Amino acid sequence: MQSVVLNNIKKVYGKDQKIAVDNVSFDVNQGELFGLIGPDGAGKTSIFRMLTTVLLPDGGSATVEGFDIVKDYKKIRNIVGYMPGKFSLYQDLTVAENLHFFATVFETTVEENYDLIKDIYIQIEKFKNRRAGKLSGGMKQKLALCCALIHKPAVLFLDEPTTGVDPVSRREFWEMLKRLQEQKITIIVSTPYMDEAKLCDRIALMQEGKILSIETPENIVESYPDKLYAIKANNMHALLKNMAAYEKTLNSYAFGEYAHASFTDVALTENELTEYLKGHGLSDIEIKKTEVTIEDCFIKLLKS
Amino acid sequence: METVIRTEKLTKRFGDFIATNEITFEVKKGEIFGFLGANGAGKTTAMRMLCGLSIPSSGDAQVAGFDVYKQTEEIKKNIGYMSQKFSLYEDLTILENIKFFGGIYGLTDKQIKTKSDSLVEKLGLHNEAKKLVSGLPLGWKQKLSFSVAVLHDPKIVFLDEPTGGVDPLTRRQFWELIYDAADTGVTIFVTTHYMDEAEYCNRISIMVDGRIDALDSPVNLKKQFNANSMDEVFYQLARGAKRAE
Incomplete structure (x- = not known):
């Protein structure tokens, strides 16, 4: 009832x-x-x-x-x-x-x-x-x-x-x-x-x-539609700027010690992204698939 | 690196109660320093002393090179302050607020004009500049009040829970402003209850019962407490608190 x-x-x-x-x-x-x-x-x-x-x-x-x-x-x-x-x-x-x-x-x-x-x-x-x-x-x-x-x-x-x-x-x-x-x-x-x-x-x-x-x-x-990655590097501010500027980025934003990101190209490899970030002066790069949280969903809804 | 905040056994007592108990730390120029602790741990009291608003009971501290006992007026001129509770005058327009705070901080009319123009440009507020602040969405208000807090190019800006109640996107945009300011050499001293924001700080102190019980970078704190997240570090420290918060 x-x-x-x-x-x-x-x-x-x-x-x-x-x-x-x-x-x-x-x-x-x-x-x-x-x-x-x-x-x-x-x-x-x-x-x-x-x-x-x-x-x-x-x-x-x-x-x-x-x-x-x-x-x-x-x-x-x-x-x-x-x-x-x-x-x-x-x-x-x-x-x-x-x-x-x-x-x-x-x-x-x-x-x-x-x-x-x-x-x-x-x-x-x-x-x-x-x-x-x-x-x-x-x-x-x-x-x-x-x-x-x-x-x-x-x-x-x-x-x-x-x-x-x-x-x-x-x-x-x-x-x-x-x-x-x-x-x-x-x-x-x-x-x-x-x-x-x-x-x-x-x-x-x-x-x-x-x-x-x-x-x-x-x-x-x-129901979150995209594959979500957690990405870390030696400098968060530089990482965020470079992720936002990357042509294959769909969404990217800070999420605690990692940046969360999804991409327009589902075939994007971790190597390709690592090379891009290295090319922009970042080091200690870590990329992994990550679980979606309610906050990620909310951000997605706000952006759409 | 230049040290912009230095405290040595800084203490504040209210009668028998020791609100802030011998805290010792340093903050470097351009650093983003997270000042964490449970409700009632003594953060606000400590911040009030560092802002020249409350005279310590004992210990020493210099803020922007000035003494917290004798040079409180110089401290106030060299810092910026923003909290969620107080930031802007709701019944003044955006431009009036900028002019008001510029005047308080002793900027010339010419400086105020230049600052207003660049601020309106930077925040994209052309259409709103002559509207009352009360009509602005909270996220814009927060960004504007941060910009106003650094209007007089202070050496340090104190941010007291600046992102409380703000949506997750605006919260992140707010942190971009913080990063940008830190890049230009402004020192950021920030409190927050969002543990993901603790990760965005260069170093963090965690207060428990008036003391600073932990102080290091987020990475080192997680190692030290064998924890996966700052949330866990905080939980381990704060649940041992004796004070009935």
Whole structure:
């Protein structure tokens, strides 16, 4: 069964009618971990705000657990948890007071659903008497997740929960999400980090209000049309310049310690490319076929 | 090679808390230096001292040849700074922003004019030059704010998470600007949470609990930690952090 359904949802802002969300449609299944992947300005936050009924759409329709986001907004507010991108808890209440407050607002108690947040809450419990405004970034994030969960929502909306968060804390956060998913909660999460996309059941790649692709991460990667190579040399900047200038290059860009590249000529040999790069003063050249990542797919979509 | 940043046991305490704990390192002219660490490891505090915005509790440091205790105003004139949070004035046009920052850095009207023209040319912003910055796509804003940060030809530019939230193509274009600037001898001091970007740096330091626990080129760090990627190196170091981040 479908938990969230969007049908040509549209949002425009301001006098100049700037389109933030451009006729977006997708479905999310119950218990699915669904990712909205895209840079700032893709329209992710506007979609979250419409689905959580804090922003009215300018066109189209959508439902959450069968309820209409315009007509049934009161019902939706009772059954969703929303963690906005900006920290939105009460800074001058303590950790424990914030949690208690949100439980009470939803007419439940912390004890009632403690099992759901236990794993996360024990990590911040020793700071329970500290004001939320005095917490570090990582702890704020964990408290916000607890508060979004305390009424056992059917659908959890997480807007860029890991932006600006270091790689270790990001990894821990995703492990928490995976455990929550086992509780049959539908989770819609947005992120600008492409490496997090592969942890979702399905992802929508977004750019400037439009959906470029909706698929499982595996299928997105499998449908990549070109043979992809990883190339290394003694100087990355010179390598990138020479790869971009090479007549047989289809796409080339930096990718960590390697450059990733695909070629117009499928018969291109590694020797031929090595000779070309050597001829341009590069040394220590290494060329190998490489696995495609979501980031490669996104770059391909942006360039096409 | 000329040394443009030199620190010796640089320390900042806030009461009992040691935010930055005796960090010692050097950065050479034209180097791209990655300054990494988990949230709360002490990066921001260290950067504030190096930018002349915060007086150290102990230790020494010179930035662009100036002392971080006594010559903070000279430091500010010789560095550029850009972060994702603050960069340009949204309600000024592109040209107004350039003029404003040029004026702050003490450029003459003539210099500002020359700089504006070449910048607009280089970034291909002819049609947007007289439009408000608020209407620009984020990627363009980031490129423009980098260019504005190096408008006064500083010796060093500090970049605090310059590519957060930017799409993968723009992120790479941004790094091309960084490479180009480094080629002309500008020293780049950059923080990032993208571990692939750590690979683009000549050398990297990784802070844990206020200390610098590792400092070397990406290749050597991977050897040292027997890791396949910088992500793994970072993970090995940062997961041992004691500070409740």
